[in-house]
Amino acid sequence: MPEIESADRNNFIDLSGELEEALIEIGKALPEWSMDGTFLADSTIQQYRAELGSVPQFRELKNALLSALSAEAGGYAVVRLGNIAQALGIEKQFLRVATALLAEVAAPFQPFQRWPLWKTIGTNLAAKPGMSTGIGYNAFHMDVVNATQPPDYTILLCVRPDPLGAGASILSDARAAVSRLAPSTRALLAEAAYSYGSFFELTEVGEEYAPFPVLDGKPADVGFVRFTGKMLAESDLSKSHARAAKELADELIAGQDTFTLQRGDVLIVDQHRWVHGREPLADGQHDVPEENRRVLLQLFLRSPQ
Numbered sequence: 001m002p003e004i005e006s007a008d009r010n011n012f013i014d015l016s017g018e019l020e021e022a023l024i025e026i027g028k029a030l031p032e033w034s035m036d037g038t039f040l041a042d043s044t045i046q047q048y049r050a051e052l053g054s055v056p057q058f059r060e061l062k063n064a065l066l067s068a069l070s071a072e073a074g075g076y077a078v079v080r081l082g083n084i085a086q087a088l089g090i091e092k093q094f095l096r097v098a099t100a101l102l103a104e105v106a107a108p109f110q111p112f113q114r115w116p117l118w119k120t121i122g123t124n125l126a127a128k129p130g131m132s133t134g135i136g137y138n139a140f141h142m143d144v145v146n147a148t149q150p151p152d153y154t155i156l157l158c159v160r161p162d163p164l165g166a167g168a169s170i171l172s173d174a175r176a177a178v179s180r181l182a183p184s185t186r187a188l189l190a191e192a193a194y195s196y197g198s199f200f201e202l203t204e205v206g207e208e209y210a211p212f213p214v215l216d217g218k219p220a221d222v223g224f225v226r227f228t229g230k231m232l233a234e235s236d237l238s239k240s241h242a243r244a245a246k247e248l249a250d251e252l253i254a255g256q257d258t259f260t261l262q263r264g265d266v267l268i269v270d271q272h273r274w275v276h277g278r279e280p281l282a283d284g285q286h287d288v289p290e291e292n293r294r295v296l297l298q299l300f301l302r303s304p305q
Ligand SMILES: O=C(O)CCC(=O)C(=O)O
Pocket: 121, 132, 133, 138, 143, 156, 168, 169, 276, 277, 278, 296
């Protein structure tokens, strides 16, 4: 399988060797971060910003990232930090560099109270295959779909891809998919008739939203396409609402981008515009020792109000 099947390469941001070298040095110098409740502390953001400000070419990287995430260009980006990961390992120093970069997009936070800022998503052979740690197809969804204020961005950092070569990421432009639907389908999706999942131990994402409309009628910079393919299988939807959701699911698949994250890749997804998911991991995971299985780290960003 080619590494990128249909993704627009402008969404993939490579760093010059010079910038990589500089960020490796910065990684060794950045202090530990502090949290202020569920958010990265403002003092840390200021400290990290000051350090990055001294790096030649950092401004260009930031501009490339913001432009890949802009409404005009798309809504997701992959920043390729593999060489920095190679030099620093994906441990504290590397995570400080990645956190510093992401803090330039919006405020890093962790709404799941029991997880650290970067939450590990490993591979669990006993998990339901379609769940985040499972080995199956993780259908298109937005994260924290059943909240009144889901995170504005979701971030997935690849620590280790599936060693058997599968588990590609899938991304789809939810706004474009909705625009291809019939008005009658859109009308059904605008009804508060959908629900999915439980809601507990969450902060800074508003209230539980159940039932919710998939289409909230708000402009793309504030509203969401509150969709998760998982509700098709797991929620009790009326026939007509289920059919409307299935039509949206099919359009999301028809327009999907597919690519396999490599070690050190940081995927940033604007949840107001794009949904994400994962192809199944390869067969044979039982023969892969646990320490070699796929691992991602996840965090979220909150845009200024
Ligand atoms: O495994 C993946 O690539 C995606 C995981 C995911 O979307 C999630 O945990 O919310």
